[in-house]
Amino acid sequence: QKEVEQDPGPLSVPEGAIVSLNCTYSNSAFQYFMWYRQYSRKGPELLMYTYSSGNKEDGRFTAQVDKSSKYISLFIRDSQPSDSATYLCAMEGSGNQFYFGTGTSLTVIP
């Protein structure tokens, strides 16, 4: 079983839609959770990170962690064509080790 599972998509939505991106994980010791946005042929850019369970909001983006279910989500409100990218979830394990999902490809159609 992989440490982190992420649906690769692709996901295609109309402009203005609410997007929900999700990851599941198997290691209950994970405490820090991250979401990255990666545009084509670029390095991943850190969007949000959260500690333990709960919600964190930043503009149109909300990160949600449910440790009891080992499930994390990223919500994008009022999606824009500029949000079209691949989104990676990540978690920190012990000893500065990081575990990544394979990424979900998102296209927002104008």
Place this chain on the structure above:
Amino acid sequence: DGGITQSPKYLFRKEGQNVTLSCEQNLNHDAMYWYRQDPGQGLRLIYYSQIVNDFQKGDIAEGYSVSREKKESFPLTVTSAQKNPTAFYLCASSARTGNTIYFGEGSWLTVV
């Protein structure tokens, strides 16, 4: 601005040649990493270093070598022993107390 600088952005290599990808960071991070990204396979860890003059193999270290002589620098050499080197290579760094990891813009290596 603080960040991670990778060079070159694009590199072409003939079969049988070694190439070195540069990675420099000015974030004062202790830990540095090299990942390989292939379509549909996500990020795979090649090597990582938690401290100067020390590094460990990741999941796919065969055919690669690294050095960590300075805190700011973590170059990756792709040797001729790497059977399928054409890929997108990402350098990253993290503070010792961890929590988040930051990436450079990546280097595209093509074997011709």
